[in-house]
Amino acid sequence: MTEFNGRMQELLLVWTAGPMLSIALTLAAFMAANWLFAKVGRPLWMPPVLMAAVILAAAVAASGIGYETYQQGARWLTVLLGPATVALGVPLYQQMHHIRALWRPILCTLPLAASLAAVYAVGIAWLMDAPLSILASLAPKSVTAPIAMGIAEQLGGSVALTLGGLLITGVLASVFVDWGAKWMKISDDRMVGFALGLNGHAIGTARAFEISPTAGAFASLGMGLTGVFTALFLPFVFPF
Amino acid sequence: MVLLRGFLVLVVFFLLGEALRVLVGLPISGGVLGMVMVTATLMLRGRVSDQLAEASRGLISVLVLLISPGVVGVFFIADRFAGHWFSVAVALVAGTLLSSVTTLWLMKKTAGDRTRGHSHD
Numbered sequence: 001m002t003e004f005n006g007r008m009q010e011l012l013l014v015w016t017a018g019p020m021l022s023i024a025l026t027l028a029a030f031m032a033a034n035w036l037f038a039k040v041g042r043p044l045w046m047p048p049v050l051m052a053a054v055i056l057a058a059a060v061a062a063s064g065i066g067y068e069t070y071q072q073g074a075r076w077l078t079v080l081l082g083p084a085t086v087a088l089g090v091p092l093y094q095q096m097h098h099i100r101a102l103w104r105p106i107l108c109t110l111p112l113a114a115s116l117a118a119v120y121a122v123g124i125a126w127l128m129d130a131p132l133s134i135l136a137s138l139a140p141k142s143v144t145a146p147i148a149m150g151i152a153e154q155l156g157g158s159v160a161l162t163l164g165g166l167l168i169t170g171v172l173a174s175v176f177v178d179w180g181a182k183w184m185k186i187s188d189d190r191m192v193g194f195a196l197g198l199n200g201h202a203i204g205t206a207r208a209f210e211i212s213p214t215a216g217a218f219a220s221l222g223m224g225l226t227g228v229f230t231a232l233f234l235p236f237v238f239p240f
Numbered sequence: 241m242v243l244l245r246g247f248l249v250l251v252v253f254f255l256l257g258e259a260l261r262v263l264v265g266l267p268i269s270g271g272v273l274g275m276v277m278v279t280a281t282l283m284l285r286g287r288v289s290d291q292l293a294e295a296s297r298g299l300i301s302v303l304v305l306l307i308s309p310g311v312v313g314v315f316f317i318a319d320r321f322a323g324h325w326f327s328v329a330v331a332l333v334a335g336t337l338l339s340s341v342t343t344l345w346l347m348k349k350t351a352g353d354r355t356r357g358h359s360h361d
Contacts, residue, residue, distance in 0.1 A: 057316070083250040089282070
């Protein structure tokens, strides 16, 4: 029996020497989350990214490989976030005719709304005496993940806290934009979609595609523009 | 081969973005600079190749997969922020509610001005 335990220890060492165990866990959690999400009727408040993270956290804790070892292996996947950010430029180009057609309202709304998305949260946290590293982590909360991670690193925030805030923001924005549109009697899919993408990044965009293709297109636009605007201006204006 | 060619284009633009960031000293991530450069290049060319469109669609469709290892971190380093969870939660909930309503209000106001004929274009 002790010999068997020794073999098991050895196996775990061999498995965690390379990145394959981390990659397998991440892929399996992603697929399980997608399956479960469809199974429980695609609820607004529990998007696939949240399910995947919960399943993955449970799997990492249960497997006993430890978070640090897991993260080292998972780097083989997360380095792809660089080219994935570049890839967002393609839909941005494909939506260019929408920007040209509606450039006035978009241009009027974007700078103020994208700035306020950061300012509200940072201001509230600052009033509640949160330290600088937390303010820096919250600032890019409405920006799509690959861009937000870059911004948080530049500002000196914690990438993990930024991603957590991002996830919560995306879920909340999906719900709040729906409520707000009902309350303000807005039925224009273009406005609702743009607001979903601007505030709720990829999670809001996924919600917008459920409303209509037009809402989805404007959400992608709002997400892309907010990402570029925030990435270009936040590092210059973040006051510390 | 088709997918690989598109992927190569994306990786090259990422490297160019990193080069611009380091050589010019911009405080913006290389990925974002690469994204802006791709959009600008496509606008100049006036069309996007099937290979590039296919590769970018593929990468964007697995964004959740690429993000999830980072999100998992929040469960394991939670203790580092133990004293600040309440302010973080209030900032996220109130901030997101305020910014969602503000965006809708701004869009309604500016688009409303258009339909009433106040715009000059």
